[in-house]
Amino acid sequence: MNFLNRLKTLVLVAALCIMPALGADTFKIDTSHSSIMFAAKHFGAAWNYGRFNDFEGTVVFDEANLAATKVDVKIVAKSIDTNNERRDKHLRSPDFFNAAQFPDITFKSSKVEVDGETMKIHGELAMLGKKQNVVVTLAKSGEGTGMDGGKLVGFHGEASFKRSDFGMNYGVGNGALSDEVKIVISIETKKV
């Protein structure tokens, strides 16, 4: 193979390598149009929902290559809101989120499985000083153009995990609050 052919091969390989990256855009979460909600069951009866009001993050997304999606989110633990200030204070305390010692909850994706238009985002959820693998089922919910002309993409997703895996055991043993926590996320992202 002469030099020119080698160069062509090299350029082709390089192009193939960077093509997915070229197609993927980075989107920043617009907190004011997004919700991260959680729910736990109270005395085995109903799922009680709450939300976090302060979070940030990015989604690297290419509709043509969903497997290349990357998600990186940071939630401020003390921004928890269940529409009851007394309960929120208790949830911020060491009984639950221990927000003074562990101010942030983070999720960083590591792998994506694609099933039609749905993505199973495998990633590491870090909370209360512990890290566990969690799978978030995420799908694009729509897209549009913002007031400033920027591209918007929305996502909707769900996940669940056992809070005892993170050492959050309050009310688990006696069944007052479920060990299983459901997460529902609806995020609007804006192309960076």
Added chain:
Amino acid sequence: MSPQADPNTIIMVTLFKIAALPLLVAGLVTLLSGKWVLTPEKPPFLRQGATALAAALGFSAGYWALNGFNEFPPLLVQHWFPYFALAGFVLLSGAARLGLIAEGIAMALLVAGCLFLKLRPYIMNQWETAEAAAYLVPLFGVWLLLLFVGRGVVSDKNLPEIPLLLVIAMTAASLVIVMDGSASIGQAAGSMAAACGGIFLARLLVPHLGVGAPLRGTVLIVFGAMLLNGYFYVEAGHTTLILAALVPFALLVYWVPGVKDWAVWKRGALVCGVALLPLVIALVILATKPVESSYY
């Protein structure tokens, strides 16, 4: 799925863990050691250490029953509580044999260690040096003063009402935290109150066991750590925490001339009455706070 919860069962099980178990463990350790091991002819420092050991074991039993054993070193700062109690027993009982300077060094080491371990997340991640100093220096001073107040006014005297004063102090810490932030931290403080109650009751049968510096120090180390937790991690009200912190300073009534020579019941009524004052004020403040709908 978690087993179906019956609220009455939850309350009974919790009460057993935070009250009955620590009371029984501390009472039995006091009683058994006083009856069969540390008889009246044994050296005073050993008889002083027995009640500190009873407090540490009773509290730890309640704490671990409530929270389970956790990794060591603890990841969550609140899980240091039992180790603080055990360290208090070891250091202060040992120092009681060596005299005042050794006691002072032991107290300073305990306070410094507990402050660092309790506030490490703030020291390492949040505070600048000046801010850290602004918090740590006064806290170190007040906590050490609290330990020395007892040492200064009642020395190593065997005043039987002291465990009752400690019951009131730990009850105050428990109530201001449990009513205003964290159930489990407040319940943990309740475990130490129950352990002190067990010591008080058992000492009615073995009065030769001491209730001096080792017991006071061991309990007040946990007491201070509870209030720190209340302030820095639980967001309990500052006024009520300060009122709770005032309770052990009821020891100062022993400085009133002649009080130490009063009859036990009269002396006990005075010191407990003075100790109850800030607690009652704190409870009134908590009871008159606007209440949102209960979420339990």
